[in-house]
Amino acid sequence: MIVTELKPDKCFTVESKIPLFKMVFEHELETSEQGTDVIHRVTFSGLLSFVLGPMLSKQLNLGLPVTLGRLKALAESHGAA
Numbered sequence: 001m002i003v004t005e006l007k008p009d010k011c012f013t014v015e016s017k018i019p020l021f022k023m024v025f026e027h028e029l030e031t032s033e034q035g036t037d038v039i040h041r042v043t044f045s046g047l048l049s050f051v052l053g054p055m056l057s058k059q060l061n062l063g064l065p066v067t068l069g070r071l072k073a074l075a076e077s078h079g080a081a
Contacts (some may be wrong), residue, residue, distance in 0.1 A: 001025075009075070020072045021048040023056070029075050038068045 004024075005013035011028040021044070024026040042060060044053035 009078075018048075021052050023045040029070065029071075036072050038075070039071045040064065040068055 001014045001016045003012060004015050005011065009029065011026070013024060013026045015025075016023045024041075024043040024045075026039075026041040026043075030037045030039065042057075044056070
């Protein structure tokens with residue numbers, strides 16, 4: 001994975017590439033009345049996206065609540081967003 005965008009305390013984007021397939025993970029932090037909102041987007045592209053995308057989506061959705069919860073906690077502990 002390669003970090004392609006980084007704005008401290010605001011957002012970061014990472015990309016993962018293999019031949020014929022690319023995943024882009026975007027993360028944004030926004031301040032809300034409840035603390036910090038974490039916005040997460042995943043984009044699949046390339047010729048293999050129709051095969052790998054659905055397979056990876058299932059795995060990502062299983063781990064996503066834990067991952068985003070940890071990112072929220074980290075951001076709030078450092079006063080981000």
